[in-house]
Amino acid sequence: MTLDARTQDAPPGGKRDLIRGALEELVRASEPGVAIPSERALAEQFKVARMTVRAAVDSLEAMGLIRRVPGRGAYVQHPMLAQPEVLRSFSQDMILRGMVPGAREFHATVEPASAYLADKLGIAAGDDVYAIERVRTADGEPMAVERTNLAAAGFPGLLDHMRVGDSLYDLLAAQYGVQVDSAEQAFTIAELDEADARRLGTAPGAAAFALTQTSRDLSGHVVEFGRSLYRGDRYVVRMQVGKDRTDSRLSRQPAEP
Amino acid sequence: MTLDARTQDAPPGGKRDLIRGALEELVRASEPGVAIPSERALAEQFKVARMTVRAAVDSLEAMGLIRRVPGRGAYVQHPMLAQPEVLRSFSQDMILRGMVPGAREFHATVEPASAYLADKLGIAAGDDVYAIERVRTADGEPMAVERTNLAAAGFPGLLDHMRVGDSLYDLLAAQYGVQVDSAEQAFTIAELDEADARRLGTAPGAAAFALTQTSRDLSGHVVEFGRSLYRGDRYVVRMQVGKDRTDSRLSRQPAEP
DNA sequence: ACCCTATGCCGGTCTAGACCGGAAGTCGAC
DNA sequence: GTCGACTTCCGGTCTAGACCGGCATAGGGT
Numbered sequence: 001m002t003l004d005a006r007t008q009d010a011p012p013g014g015k016r017d018l019i020r021g022a023l024e025e026l027v028r029a030s031e032p033g034v035a036i037p038s039e040r041a042l043a044e045q046f047k048v049a050r051m052t053v054r055a056a057v058d059s060l061e062a063m064g065l066i067r068r069v070p071g072r073g074a075y076v077q078h079p080m081l082a083q084p085e086v087l088r089s090f091s092q093d094m095i096l097r098g099m100v101p102g103a104r105e106f107h108a109t110v111e112p113a114s115a116y117l118a119d120k121l122g123i124a125a126g127d128d129v130y131a132i133e134r135v136r137t138a139d140g141e142p143m144a145v146e147r148t149n150l151a152a153a154g155f156p157g158l159l160d161h162m163r164v165g166d167s168l169y170d171l172l173a174a175q176y177g178v179q180v181d182s183a184e185q186a187f188t189i190a191e192l193d194e195a196d197a198r199r200l201g202t203a204p205g206a207a208a209f210a211l212t213q214t215s216r217d218l219s220g221h222v223v224e225f226g227r228s229l230y231r232g233d234r235y236v237v238r239m240q241v242g243k244d245r246t247d248s249r250l251s252r253q254p255a256e257p
Numbered sequence: 258m259t260l261d262a263r264t265q266d267a268p269p270g271g272k273r274d275l276i277r278g279a280l281e282e283l284v285r286a287s288e289p290g291v292a293i294p295s296e297r298a299l300a301e302q303f304k305v306a307r308m309t310v311r312a313a314v315d316s317l318e319a320m321g322l323i324r325r326v327p328g329r330g331a332y333v334q335h336p337m338l339a340q341p342e343v344l345r346s347f348s349q350d351m352i353l354r355g356m357v358p359g360a361r362e363f364h365a366t367v368e369p370a371s372a373y374l375a376d377k378l379g380i381a382a383g384d385d386v387y388a389i390e391r392v393r394t395a396d397g398e399p400m401a402v403e404r405t406n407l408a409a410a411g412f413p414g415l416l417d418h419m420r421v422g423d424s425l426y427d428l429l430a431a432q433y434g435v436q437v438d439s440a441e442q443a444f445t446i447a448e449l450d451e452a453d454a455r456r457l458g459t460a461p462g463a464a465a466f467a468l469t470q471t472s473r474d475l476s477g478h479v480v481e482f483g484r485s486l487y488r489g490d491r492y493v494v495r496m497q498v499g500k501d502r503t504d505s506r507l508s509r510q511p512a513e514p
Numbered sequence: 515a516c517c518c519t520a521t522g523c524c525g526g527t528c529t530a531g532a533c534c535g536g537a538a539g540t541c542g543a544c
Numbered sequence: 545g546t547c548g549a550c551t552t553c554c555g556g557t558c559t560a561g562a563c564c565g566g567c568a569t570a571g572g573g574t
Contacts, residue, residue: 015558016557038525039525040524049559050561052559070525071525071565072525072566182497183497184495188492188493189465189466232446232464235445236445238441238444239496240440241440271526272527295553297555306529306531308529325555327537328554329536329537330555331555
């Protein structure tokens with residue numbers, strides 16, 4: 001089999017991706033530390049140029065599945081250091097944590113933007129903004145009070161489309177073609193006031209994570225700005241951090257498998 | 258000038274990096290949204306093959322400095338969405354936050370590992386481990402109680418080399434050739450007991466970030482495991498999250514500059 | 515036994531082409 | 545005037561080579 005998609009084959013994509021897929025499977029089925037075939041061998045096996053194989057291997061390396069050592073080869077890199085931080089909606093986040101997401105107490109309004117909010121959203125003060133508040137639950141128990149704001153001009157009729165429990169991001173993508181692409185998040189510790197404590201089912205004065213989040217679309221425009229409160233006794237902020245890999249071609253080191 | 262390093266030139270590196278550097282400078286001096294020269298034009302200008310230019314441009318795209326649109330070109334992508342999360346030592350972290358790092362109350366011992374700790378460090382229960390505790394300061398004020406553990410077998414004489422204020426990571430790299438490459442971090446909220454509150458100069462019972470961290474070297478072995486406390490009133494956990502970009506060649510979208 | 519060099523494999527980098535499909539501008543036909 | 549068809553430029557992908565320096569190992573020479 002020659003891997004020659006594009007001529008008669010299905011829609012998979014380029015040979016790059018086919019090879020990447022094959023290698024990924026191989027790697028996931030291997031023990032950490034074992035070497036994968038050399039690039040030249042793979043090129044011959046798949047009947048493609050070495051550059052193509054390299055592109056596929058680059059991809060695996062970027063995913064952290066393998067580790068390359070110049071002059072020696074490439075080795076399976078298990079720990080599988082959970083993939084780098086990825087943007088997740090509340091629902092996705094909870095599912096990943098093994099809980100069932102939900103929502104209640106939906107509350108949404110349209111109001112003129114304060115100077116602060118206008119600045120954060122990149123609009124003029126006084127422009128209409130949506131203010132959406134929900135109590136998010138995990139396994140039926142309150143987990144967070146989610147408060148978010150969006151410029152009303154960009155999403156006409158949003159509040160009509162939206163229902164409790166809906167994923168905001170999914171709705172933005174489906175109805176307005178807006179893909180949230182990245183977000184800046186800052187967690188601080190806040191003391192719950194009486195109202196929020198009641199919403200979360202905890203004691204007033206309990207400590208909570210206050211998450212301030214700014215989400216942007218592909219072109220860097222702010223889509224959403226909000227400040228949510230997560231129960232300190234139920235939530236954990238996890239992150240996987242790696243060395244600066246601005247250019248993966250820098251700072252290698254020998255080390256053995 | 259032909260950019261032909263490797264023959265007579267200085268040690269910079271490959272043409273790839275030279276071009277990347279030149280482009281980076283250009284991009285940083287440009288307004289967001291403007292197009293950079295086409296790959297073919299750059300290849301001719303620098304007298305290199307287009308594949309070489311592409312490698313440089315790939316690099317810029319990975320850094321988030323530009324955005325490529327198939328069939329149209331590549332555009333400067335300012336917001337400069339602060340680079341993704343990067344592993345930083347306490348000192349680097351504080352400097353980045355505009356404060357002056359310091360340390361006091363250095364305390365270090367060698368003791369046999371508990372079953373829990375042995376599991377975390379990947380050694381046998383009872384093996385010697387270092388337990389290092391420091392109060393870290395920012396601008397002279399206590400910021401965190403840092404507690405960390407390392408397998409003693411891997412770093413003979415560590416406590417003799419180390420002095421208050423030294424960067425542990427720098428020391429590991431310089432003395433033992435061990436590069437910390439990645440870390441898993443989990444933040445929870447903890448209530449400070451009397452002793453820790455005194456160390457941090459806050460009231461007992463105040464809320465703090467409890468950071469549990471596991472650091473690994475390039476080959477995935479655990480280097481360090483620790484649990485530190487950060488003052489809730491002074492510390493902010495920031496993260497920049499992006500969409501899943503397992504393969505940047507997927508899910509593009511038109512959009513205009 | 516020991517060191518040292520020759521050889522061959524490996525990844526890293528680069529070249530000079532090629533074809534594809536998307537996007538955009540031009541221009542003539544309707 | 546409007547709307548297709550054509551041309552041109554662009555990034556995306558791929559090829560079939562090439563040379564470099566690191567690295568491991570098998571042999572030889574000492």
